[in-house]
Amino acid sequence: MNIYSQISANKTKTWLIIFVFVIFITTILFVYGKASGYGLSYAGIGLIISGLITFASYYYSDKMILGMSNARQIQKKDNPQLFRIVENLCIGAGIPMPKIYIIDDSAPNAFATGRDPRHSVVCVTTGILEKLNKAELEGVIAHELSHVQNYDIRLMAIVVILVGLVALLADFFMRSLWYGGNRRDRESSNSQSIFLFIGIILAVLSPIIATLIQLAVSRKREFLADASGALLTRYPDGLASALEKIAKDKEPLEVANNATAHLYIANPFKGKIDGSWFANLFNTHPPIEERIKILRSM
Amino acid sequence: MDINLILIIAVILVVLFVWFTYNSLATGKVRIKEALSGIDVQLKRRVDLVPNLIEAVKGYAKHEKSLLENVTKARSSLMRASTTQEKAVSDNMLSNALKSLIAISEAYPDLKASKNFLQLQEELSDIEAKIAYARQFFNTNVSSYNSTLVNFPGSIIGNMFAFKQEEFFEASEAERKNVKVAF
Numbered sequence: 001m002n003i004y005s006q007i008s009a010n011k012t013k014t015w016l017i018i019f020v021f022v023i024f025i026t027t028i029l030f031v032y033g034k035a036s037g038y039g040l041s042y043a044g045i046g047l048i049i050s051g052l053i054t055f056a057s058y059y060y061s062d063k064m065i066l067g068m069s070n071a072r073q074i075q076k077k078d079n080p081q082l083f084r085i086v087e088n089l090c091i092g093a094g095i096p097m098p099k100i101y102i103i104d105d106s107a108p109n110a111f112a113t114g115r116d117p118r119h120s121v122v123c124v125t126t127g128i129l130e131k132l133n134k135a136e137l138e139g140v141i142a143h144e145l146s147h148v149q150n151y152d153i154r155l156m157a158i159v160v161i162l163v164g165l166v167a168l169l170a171d172f173f174m175r176s177l178w179y180g181g182n183r184r185d186r187e188s189s190n191s192q193s194i195f196l197f198i199g200i201i202l203a204v205l206s207p208i209i210a211t212l213i214q215l216a217v218s219r220k221r222e223f224l225a226d227a228s229g230a231l232l233t234r235y236p237d238g239l240a241s242a243l244e245k246i247a248k249d250k251e252p253l254e255v256a257n258n259a260t261a262h263l264y265i266a267n268p269f270k271g272k273i274d275g276s277w278f279a280n281l282f283n284t285h286p287p288i289e290e291r292i293k294i295l296r297s298m
Numbered sequence: 299m300d301i302n303l304i305l306i307i308a309v310i311l312v313v314l315f316v317w318f319t320y321n322s323l324a325t326g327k328v329r330i331k332e333a334l335s336g337i338d339v340q341l342k343r344r345v346d347l348v349p350n351l352i353e354a355v356k357g358y359a360k361h362e363k364s365l366l367e368n369v370t371k372a373r374s375s376l377m378r379a380s381t382t383q384e385k386a387v388s389d390n391m392l393s394n395a396l397k398s399l400i401a402i403s404e405a406y407p408d409l410k411a412s413k414n415f416l417q418l419q420e421e422l423s424d425i426e427a428k429i430a431y432a433r434q435f436f437n438t439n440v441s442s443y444n445s446t447l448v449n450f451p452g453s454i455i456g457n458m459f460a461f462k463q464e465e466f467f468e469a470s471e472a473e474r475k476n477v478k479v480a481f
Binding site (some may be wrong): 087 | 329332333336340426427428431432434435439
């Protein structure tokens with residue numbers, strides 16, 4: 001798969017996810033409305049709300065993500081060496097210079113976000129700047145710029161916001177079903193209990209669906225970004241030894257959460273999550289050893 | 299099925315194919331041109347830096363006349379260059395001349411320690427890294443354009459509309475030998 005087909009696949013997937021999200025929210029609200037006896041008007045509200053949410057997340061997801069991660073923007077004079085690395089690699093990749101953000105955390109990690117190469121952000125932790133040498137840092141930045149160039153950033157940012165919302169909504173829905181259960185002053189017909197049943201099923205299913213979407217978007221693109229990053233620096237060993245250092249470092253990144261975890265170059269939790277099946281569902285990173293092995297054999 | 303219908307569909311498919319291939323070749327050419335101007339920006343930065351560098355060296359190493367002349371010559375040939383090939387050759391020449399100019403600083407401790415010289419040297423190595431990346435981007439574009447052009451079926455469209463293969467930004471081996479700078 002070359003980069004141009006990857007870009008168009010990503011754009012299609014983005015629209016698909018938006019479409020599925022709108023349908024999903026509308027259906028859930030429709031079912032919820034039916035179950036609680038209000039009917040169609042809920043579906044209309046769902047359509048409007050989900051439309052507004054997608055619109056907002058398309059334009060502002062990067063800002064929300066950076067806010068969630070406590071990142072701050074830096075200028076060239078703050079770290080000229082980092083800026084030079086990014087400038088050079090951008091020239092090599094033929095993309096405009098992204099904004100640079102820093103997270104004050106000693107855990108080494110990095111991510112890229114934005115909606116297209118013209119509106120993109122590369123974010124690194126202070127830990128990664130301290131612990132990696134120049135060649136390794138170049139490898140990491142090249143990996144992130146490949147995400148920018150492939151439009152991975154748009155897809156992943158939308159996924160963070162929409163999937164995060166679906167999970168929230170499912171949670172809220174379950175609660176209101178629970179507490180609203182004894183409000184039975186309306187005539188209870190058969191159809192209403194059927195909708196109630198579907199409603200519960202949807203609520204149970206939604207986090208799983210959300211997680212599956214997240215998985216589908218994330219695994220292969222890490223390998224692809226590794227490969228195109230290595231093509232950009234012409235030095236796969238740089239990224240390989242960077243990943244080795246990141247893997248060896250056992251410190252988890254505190255600002256990462258389940259919604260943003262898949263943005264990072266390596267799993268920010270460092271396997272320190274409780275190992276429950278649910279937490280593992282959110283583990284979207286391919287094994288780091290496998291990535292290193294592929295890079296070393298290039 | 300009606301034979302006319304099949305014919306019409308076939309014609310439409312052919313037209314679409316020609317259309318898309320032509321467009322991808324034309325886009326490829328535009329990308330190459332953009333990439334070349336990306337190289338030009340960096341080459342210009344280096345051309346502008348050279349006089350400062352020469353001034354800095356002159357102050358400490360007056361006797362390295364031939365070296366300084368080599369640099370000046372290479373610089374002016376780069377400024378005159380118009381085709382990709384000429385640019386690549388004189389860029390290569392200037393790189394080599396500058397390399398030996400930087401190398402003589404080893405023999406002049408005062409020059410080596412000069413703050414101005416150090417700063418210029420740092421800037422030069424930054425520009426050189428950027429030139430290298432700009433060349434890489436240019437050559438990637440050229441190679442993808444050329445491969446569309448030589449492979450079937452792009453080659454047919456290429457011939458039809460007289461698209462020509464583009465040159466890579468690199469000095470050929472023979473030319474590299476010609477401009478070798480003597481120490």
